[in-house]
Amino acid sequence: MTGPVTRSGPAPVAERATVAVVTLLDPAARVSAPMWRRTERLCTRIQDLLTAAARETPGGPLDAALRGLRNDPLDRRLQRELSDAVTTALHQDAGLAAELDAHISVFDDRNRIVLDRGPRHESRPADGTPTAREIAAAAAAEPRDMTGHWDVTVVLDFRDTTSGDRLRNAVATAAALRDQSLDPARHRLVVVEQDDHARHRDLIAPLADLYVHAPHGGPYNRSWAHNVGAVATRGHDRRLLFLDADVLPDRTFLERLLDRIDTVGARALLPHESLHYLDESSSETALRARLFGTERTVDPDGLHGYRLVTNRGGCILVDSDVFHDIHGFDERYEGWGDEDNEFFDHLRRHTPVHMSDEVLLHLHHPRPRMEDDHGRRPNEWLLGATEGRPTAIGDAQRYASLPL
Numbered sequence: 001m002t003g004p005v006t007r008s009g010p011a012p013v014a015e016r017a018t019v020a021v022v023t024l025l026d027p028a029a030r031v032s033a034p035m036w037r038r039t040e041r042l043c044t045r046i047q048d049l050l051t052a053a054a055r056e057t058p059g060g061p062l063d064a065a066l067r068g069l070r071n072d073p074l075d076r077r078l079q080r081e082l083s084d085a086v087t088t089a090l091h092q093d094a095g096l097a098a099e100l101d102a103h104i105s106v107f108d109d110r111n112r113i114v115l116d117r118g119p120r121h122e123s124r125p126a127d128g129t130p131t132a133r134e135i136a137a138a139a140a141a142e143p144r145d146m147t148g149h150w151d152v153t154v155v156l157d158f159r160d161t162t163s164g165d166r167l168r169n170a171v172a173t174a175a176a177l178r179d180q181s182l183d184p185a186r187h188r189l190v191v192v193e194q195d196d197h198a199r200h201r202d203l204i205a206p207l208a209d210l211y212v213h214a215p216h217g218g219p220y221n222r223s224w225a226h227n228v229g230a231v232a233t234r235g236h237d238r239r240l241l242f243l244d245a246d247v248l249p250d251r252t253f254l255e256r257l258l259d260r261i262d263t264v265g266a267r268a269l270l271p272h273e274s275l276h277y278l279d280e281s282s283s284e285t286a287l288r289a290r291l292f293g294t295e296r297t298v299d300p301d302g303l304h305g306y307r308l309v310t311n312r313g314g315c316i317l318v319d320s321d322v323f324h325d326i327h328g329f330d331e332r333y334e335g336w337g338d339e340d341n342e343f344f345d346h347l348r349r350h351t352p353v354h355m356s357d358e359v360l361l362h363l364h365h366p367r368p369r370m371e372d373d374h375g376r377r378p379n380e381w382l383l384g385a386t387e388g389r390p391t392a393i394g395d396a397q398r399y400a401s402l403p404l
Contacts, residue, residue, distance in 0.1 A: 121301075132164065171204055197215070220334075244315065268322065
């Protein structure tokens with residue numbers, strides 16, 4: 001993984017500068033609009049410094065490497081050429097070396113979108129992308145009884161009206177959750193499809209223990225969908241796990257999470273330090289390996305993408321009684337963004353949240369628009385607004401009477 005390094009000379013500084021330039025030029029780095037604004041500023045400062053240095057020798061190695069990467073930022077050869085050219089420039093110019101080192105120090109301290117370059121990453125897997133239907137056919141499972149009691153319910157929610165990528169990801173996540181080392185009697189899977197009609201019921205319902213259609217075709221309300229899934233289990237579970245329907249869990253994922261929360265004696269667990277947003281080819285590689293490979297494991301060295309660190313979304317595990325006591329997620333949050341941060345802060349006011357250092361794999365899909373033309377997030381007005389937080393949650397017919 002690529003991360004902060006101890007800088008002991010020009011070469012490490014040049015390597016980090018190359019990472020900053022690649023991050024700035026690669027469209028796949030824009031995994032979070034709010035975080036990207038800061039990352040963009042940090043990377044631009046570094047690129048501008050290198051561009052100014054390159055003007056001293058037009059057509060030289062530094063100038064050529066920068067121009068090449070603008071056309072293909074993921075070309076490993078061009079990345080090495082830029083790193084080598086920067087190293088040479090730093091040896092020759094002590095002032096540039098000091099200024100770039102200072103910029104890199106700020107970049108490493110403040111950047112939260114971290115380039116992760118697997119050394120064995122292939123630009124295009126030979127087998128192509130498995131479809132949602134192929135994944136579902138290979139993973140169909142008998143639903144388990146929803147009476148009695150079990151240790152954890154996993155709630156997945158999704159909507160896909162256009163690209164098919166979100167459907168494929170949701171089916172893949174569900175399939176991976178039905179292929180777990182944890183005793184099947186100890187866990188259940190609830191899938192909530194939030195759409196104006198049950199568009200993909202036939203495909204994904206066979207992978208779930210309970211499928212719920214939440215009728216709503218307006219701005220996506222993830223808080224409501226989470227709550228719908230939690231209420232649907234009727235309290236038969238000890239814990240609830242809310243997992244994004246584009247996270248690909250490994251085979252020991254559920255067993256590991258339950259062991260961790262029991263070991264530390266917590267009532268809530270944020271089981272990751274970061275989400276690794278895989279690029280399109282890496283998502284294909286991960287899907288093939290996890291769901292169709294002999295070992296059902298994914299080699300992280302074959303993946304490429306960006307890690308979003310200090311992230312509060314993606315996955316959270318909480319005792320069911322705590323969840324219902326604090327009235328779940330705030331259903332006023334409509335549209336993409338901030339509902340997971342609000343829930344984390346709300347939960348933390350009621351019970352300590354244990355945090356672990358795992359990296360979860362996030363499958364590629366087109367990014368939703370999370371800001372308007374003025375850079376405002378749809379739920380900004382709700383941040384910190386604890387008054388008026390709903391106490392009646394999870395009504396699956398909340399939007400059913402609204403005009404389409």
